[in-house]
Amino acid sequence: MSTLAVNKGSKLKLGANKRKNNRFRKPLKPTRPAHGESIMGFITRVFMIMIGMGMLMALGIALLYGYRWVTAHPYLALKDITVAGNNKLSNGDVLKLAAVKLGQNSLDLNLTEVENNISANPWIKTAAIRRELPGRLVITIHERVPEFWIRQGTALYFADRDGKVIAPMHPGETASLPVLEIGDGMFTGDTELPALLKMIRGHETPFTMDQVAWIKVLGSRQVEIYLDGQKLALRMDLNGWRKQFKRIKTVWRDLARRGEFADAAMIAATGDKVWVTRRVQGSAA
Numbered sequence: 001m002s003t004l005a006v007n008k009g010s011k012l013k014l015g016a017n018k019r020k021n022n023r024f025r026k027p028l029k030p031t032r033p034a035h036g037e038s039i040m041g042f043i044t045r046v047f048m049i050m051i052g053m054g055m056l057m058a059l060g061i062a063l064l065y066g067y068r069w070v071t072a073h074p075y076l077a078l079k080d081i082t083v084a085g086n087n088k089l090s091n092g093d094v095l096k097l098a099a100v101k102l103g104q105n106s107l108d109l110n111l112t113e114v115e116n117n118i119s120a121n122p123w124i125k126t127a128a129i130r131r132e133l134p135g136r137l138v139i140t141i142h143e144r145v146p147e148f149w150i151r152q153g154t155a156l157y158f159a160d161r162d163g164k165v166i167a168p169m170h171p172g173e174t175a176s177l178p179v180l181e182i183g184d185g186m187f188t189g190d191t192e193l194p195a196l197l198k199m200i201r202g203h204e205t206p207f208t209m210d211q212v213a214w215i216k217v218l219g220s221r222q223v224e225i226y227l228d229g230q231k232l233a234l235r236m237d238l239n240g241w242r243k244q245f246k247r248i249k250t251v252w253r254d255l256a257r258r259g260e261f262a263d264a265a266m267i268a269a270t271g272d273k274v275w276v277t278r279r280v281q282g283s284a285a
Contacts, residue, residue, distance in 0.1 A: 076106045079135040088123050088143050097121055098129075098139060106135055114139075122167040147197075147209075148180040161201075162194040178212040183219035192238060193217060199245070200225075206252050222270075230261075235268040244269035251276060 081100060083091045095101065097118045100109065111129045118127040123143050130138040144166045146158035156179075158166040163180055193215075200209050213228035217238075224235045236244040248267050251274050255261040266277040 076134050078102050078104050078106055078109075078137055080137070082136070082138045083141070084139070085141045086143060088146075089121070089141075094118065094139060094141065097124075100137065106131055106133060106137065109137070146175060146177060148215075149175075149177050150180045150182070161197060163197075178209070179214040181214065181216045183217055192241065193223075196223065196241065199242075205245075206249060232264060233266040235266060237270050244274075247272075247274045250274075 078100070079102065081095065081102060083094045086094055089097075097120070098114045099117055100114060109131065111131060115127050115129050118124055118129075118139070118141060124141055125144050126142040128140045130140070132138065144160050146166055147161045148159040148163060149156045149169065150159040150163065150165060151157075152165070156169045158169060158175075158177075159180060160166055163182070197209075197215075199205060200207075200212070207227055207230070211227045211229050213226045215226075216224045218224060221238045222235055223238055223241065224233055226233045234248055236248065247269050251267055252261070255264055255267075255276065263278050264276050265279045266275075268275045268277070
């Protein structure tokens, strides 16, 4: 049997020979292409980039000239422009607002711009534009409908069914509309006026909107309605006007039943009371 003797002061070094062998190995150098091959590769890449850029430029120029050709071709010229839904504005007015005319190229039109041009007019509520190739354009509009004249300062304005101003009334314009007056410090949105007008347009009142000469919203938070045919004024508080209007209708029917309706100049309701002002000497009953 052989014995492995290890001196007391010696140390067993594992891997020492391995490190010693590695010390004498030369690192591997990466292989590099020849100098001529590197230049050729660079030139090839530059050449391919230039070809790609040239093709993109050619494509862009072709598209530009193609678009110009298409938007100038007589086949796509507008031959028919239809305007629908207009009443206040004439066809000529609408076409002038749209800034379109026969002969323009259909594809060259910006429909959003045309719609915005038309909608900028205060009489236009909505506008829709439809293009039908090759040469037809359809313009459909929805106008604001005037139901009142409203006075602002010394001028009269057209107003819609809710009392919102549409446009000023110009000389020569005529319409058979009631006058709406809003007192100082009062605003249409704060008066429940739309609800009152809706009731008059319905079948809940003994008169129609055609019989109304004017409606005044007074600064005292009262509303007064004057009926031209009956020469009669109706007045009520804005607060609780629905109940007060029912009382006015009851008095209206009672006066008609007794044959005294023609003598009434005003029927007024405030709180839970109703007054009738007679034409003779202005006495109340």
